Amino acid sequence: MSTSAERISYNELEELIIWINHIHGFDFRGYSRASLKRRVTRIMDMYGLQLFDLKGILVNDHSFFEEFIVQITVNVTEMFRDPSFFRSVKEKVVPYLSSFPRVKVWNAGCSTGEESYSFAILLKQEGLLDRSFLYGTDINPRVLEVAKTGVYSLSNMKQYSENYLLTGYPGSMSDYYTAQYDAAAIHHELKKNTLFSVHNLVSDEVFNEFQVISCRNVLIYFNSDLQRRVLQLFYDSLCSFGFLCLGAKESLRSFDSAGKFRIVDKSENIYQKIG
Ligand SMILES: C[S@@+](CC[C@H](N)C(=O)[O-])C[C@H]1O[C@@H](n2cnc3c(N)ncnc32)[C@H](O)[C@@H]1O
Numbered sequence: 001m002s003t004s005a006e007r008i009s010y011n012e013l014e015e016l017i018i019w020i021n022h023i024h025g026f027d028f029r030g031y032s033r034a035s036l037k038r039r040v041t042r043i044m045d046m047y048g049l050q051l052f053d054l055k056g057i058l059v060n061d062h063s064f065f066e067e068f069i070v071q072i073t074v075n076v077t078e079m080f081r082d083p084s085f086f087r088s089v090k091e092k093v094v095p096y097l098s099s100f101p102r103v104k105v106w107n108a109g110c111s112t113g114e115e116s117y118s119f120a121i122l123l124k125q126e127g128l129l130d131r132s133f134l135y136g137t138d139i140n141p142r143v144l145e146v147a148k149t150g151v152y153s154l155s156n157m158k159q160y161s162e163n164y165l166l167t168g169y170p171g172s173m174s175d176y177y178t179a180q181y182d183a184a185a186i187h188h189e190l191k192k193n194t195l196f197s198v199h200n201l202v203s204d205e206v207f208n209e210f211q212v213i214s215c216r217n218v219l220i221y222f223n224s225d226l227q228r229r230v231l232q233l234f235y236d237s238l239c240s241f242g243f244l245c246l247g248a249k250e251s252l253r254s255f256d257s258a259g260k261f262r263i264v265d266k267s268e269n270i271y272q273k274i275g
Contacts, residue, residue: 007041012051016040023059026069027202030226039072046071070142074221077111078159079173080118083166085216085247088268090167093243094126096272097211103132106210106237108201109218110136113147113194114160119214120190121176125169129193135208137199147196150186152177157184201230206237213238216247224254231255238273245270 008016010033017028017036028036044054057064080086097103103123107116116136123129138144146152152160161173177184199207201218213234219227231252234244244261246252246269252261261271 007044008037008051010037013037013040016051016055019055020058024065025203026200028072030202030223030229032221032223035074035221036072039074043068043071066141070140073138073140073143075111075140075143077114077217078156078163079114080160080163080167081115081216082248083163085245085268086118086122086167088265088270089245090122090126090169092264092270093212093245094122094128096241096243097126097128100211100239101131103128103212104208104210105132105134105212105214106208107134107136108199108213108215108234110138110144110147110196111140112143112152113150113196114152115214115216116147116194116196117150117176117186117190119212120194121164122167122169124190129189132193134194135210136194136196138196139198139200139202141198144196144198150191152184152186154179154182154184201233202226206233208237209239210237210242211239212243212245214245214247215250216245217249219246219250227254235260235273240273242273243270244273 013033013036021027021029044050049057058068105116105119105123107119110116113136116134120129120132120134123132136144136147138147157173157177164173176190177186215230215234219230222230231254238244243264248268251269252271257271260273260275262274264270264272
């Protein structure tokens with residue numbers, strides 16, 4: 001049993017995970033337990049629910065399950081998050097991209113879309129946007145609705161503008177959005193080749209072939225077995241000599257990459273498919 005302060009024990013969490021998989025077909029078994037426990041506790045606190053009530057409402061109210069998915073995922077993101085990553089893409093990946101007739105970019109776990117639009121700006125700066133297509137996917141349909149609108153809070157743009165300047169690109173972030181009251185609307189030219197849709201990295205399959213896959217700040221929520229499966233999915237989804245961009249926090253550690261990938265940037269964890 002858990003104490004009321006603890007809300008849910010690790011054993012109860014295991015039961016809940018199996019139960020959700022049976023009822024809703026969402027498989028959280030490969031997620032890090034510490035983060036899941038925090039999120040479930042938060043949901044129970046928000047709605048004032050005990051575990052018994054939470055199970056009842058999850059089975060009877062489909063819209064609550066949607067809310068549960070929204071709340072269980074961590075959706076923090078920024079435009080040009082970790083500017084050194086984008087500098088590395090610019091210096092070490094872009095020179096190869098010109099040799100591909102089409103550039104398809106997959107942002108897996110794109111949250112509210114800022115990362116996809118950052119890539120769109122980078123490709124525009126490099127004169128590649130017209131022959132590029134950007135796919136942003138996420139497990140959480142609610143964040144994808146925001147991504148599709150491309151409208152963000154104007155107050156966030158200050159941080160995003162600072163990030164943009166650190167990428168070393170000319171001009172400013174404000175060249176890419178129109179301010180309307182307290183909102184910033186991303187320009188249509190960045191949206192027209194961008195598509196957002198639901199894709200679950202745990203259970204969904206290869207859906208296209210990509211020149212670039214970027215998946216940052218997502219694998220940290222997965223255990224090493226699930227990381228391995230997702231990295232295999234990325235390998236299978238890349239064209240020959242395509243690039244996998246994981247960012248500073250994640251690497252190919254849990255994947256047998258020998259003969260499959262070469263390291264392009266060790267600190268930003270950017271790899272090129274070679275096998
Ligand atoms: C912290 S955000 C990262 C956003 C962006 N990539 C970045 O680095 O700023 C993690 C995202 O991964 C998504 N996610 C979690 N599990 C997923 C899964 N199984 N399949 C697809 N996306 C998932 C979450 O919904 C969330 O939007």
